[in-house]
């Protein structure tokens with residue numbers, strides 16, 4: 227079958243820019259579409275292409291005309307969901323191919339895609355089931371609803387998403403991502419700050435924790451699935467001379483024995499690369515020796531969700547962590563010389579004093595690259611269920627985590643000015 231996999235363009239919108247002319251909060255992100263490469267890696271008997279509209283905006287039409295795909299798969303996060311539907315409509319109009327959507331938004335809010343332009347919604351880790359769906363379609367059968375994680379759309383009717391709990395087999399780790407399919411876009415996947423090429427590798431999916439704002443639970447149906455050390459090393463090898471590898475896992479260290487073994491294997495393999503990985507602060511505090519080994523292996527930077535600077539704030543998010551462990555982790559990582567990318571979540575409820583407190587905390591700690599987002603009730607999360615009634619902006623284009631979609635306590639312009647100021651201060655001496 228001829229299959230085209232589509233990565234949407236950067237399409238998030240920015241309230242501070244549109245209403246108040248503050249353009250420093252609008253962010254453009256880039257990196258390879260690993261979800262699509264993973265899916266393609268398991269479609270061995272088919273002709274598969276990837277079009278990356280983040281790297282080459284406006285090229286879908288040309289790809290449809292040239293390739294005439296029979297099936298098109300579209301990925302995307304929540305702020306891309308509206309655009310995914312537009313792309314689906316463009317596909318239907320352009321070539322009438324079967325349209326399948328998947329990814330983090332589809333997994334958390336499948337009903338959103340119950341539209342005429344979409345034929346199937348895939349939820350959870352789609353790698354195995356997508357190949358089965360394609361095979362079923364190729365045989366000309368109407369895919370039975372028994373394919374776990376595949377929902378045929380029924381526009382105008384309520385669709386029911388059965389709970390999917392993915393297993394290790396869904397990772398199909400014996401089949402590597404088809405990295406070669408994005409070769410022509412490679413020069414776009416750079417770590418701008420360092421001017422170095424960066425490649426993505428997935429070593430685990432899901433997360434064992436349950437933070438109320440986090441959409442990751444929908445990725446695997448709540449399970450934490452880690453891949454074998456051998457398959458991870460193999461994928462890094464496939465990225466050949468790319469010097470920086472970003473593990474795109476929500477939590478690379480969720481299974482300690484595996485994480486330890488992976489660190490040692492990376493060290494022994496001496497691949498001469500730098501690694502970026504996500505870790506929780508409590509893991510750093512409990513296992514500094516493991517971080518030391520990872521540092522030897524090439525760990526350059528960690529991404530940590532510190533989120534809040536009070537224990538009550540962390541508890542309200544069900545973060546199951548404490549400020550003390552955040553601060554201790556920062557000290558340990560500073561001492562080891564591992565760069566810290568630190569995520570913090572500002573509440574729309576922030577007053578002047580809250581901005582002052584956060585500015586004070588950031589000023590007192592050495593966090594190399596603070597990432598500041600605004601608390602956003604993402605569809606499908608426990609936070610969304612709690613705050614649904616308080617949402618004032620339902621347009622998903624704004625769900626980029628840099629807009630307040632519930633009312634701000636401060637006047638909006640003041641909120642965004644202080645947010646922009648904090649970000650500017652944080653990024654003044656940023657390094658990676």
Ligand code: B12
Pocket residue numbers: 233235236237238253254255256257258259260261262264265280298299300301302303304305306326327328329330331333334348350351352353356426428440441442445474475476477599604625626627628
């Ligand atoms: C790498 C990454 C990016 C890359 C994506 C590269 C690309 N696609 O071009 C870049 C840097 C561009 C990016 C950007 C953003 N990101 Co981002 N990103 C990630 C990250 C770290 C990993 C994603 C990944 O590659 N996973 C590995 C792949 C293999 O897993 P996967 O994507 O889930 O795909 C599997 C399944 O979902 C399924 N699947 C996926 N797509 C499809 C499609 C079909 C047809 C099928 C059948 C199946 C299927 O099969 C895949 C293989 O198993 C995640 C966090 C995480 N750990 O997941 C955040 C994450 C996805 N990003 C997030 C966000 C919010 C953003 C941004 C808005 C910026 C921000 N504030 O962080 C922007 C959005 C871009 C824009 N402005 O339009 C959120 C999304 C939450 C949500 N519900 O929207 C996440 C979950 C992180 C978080 N903070 O919670 N991101």
Ligand code: SF4
Pocket residue numbers: 433434435436437440441442476477506531545
């Ligand atoms: S925020 Fe981090 S620790 Fe919490 S559930 Fe999401 S991935 Fe896991």
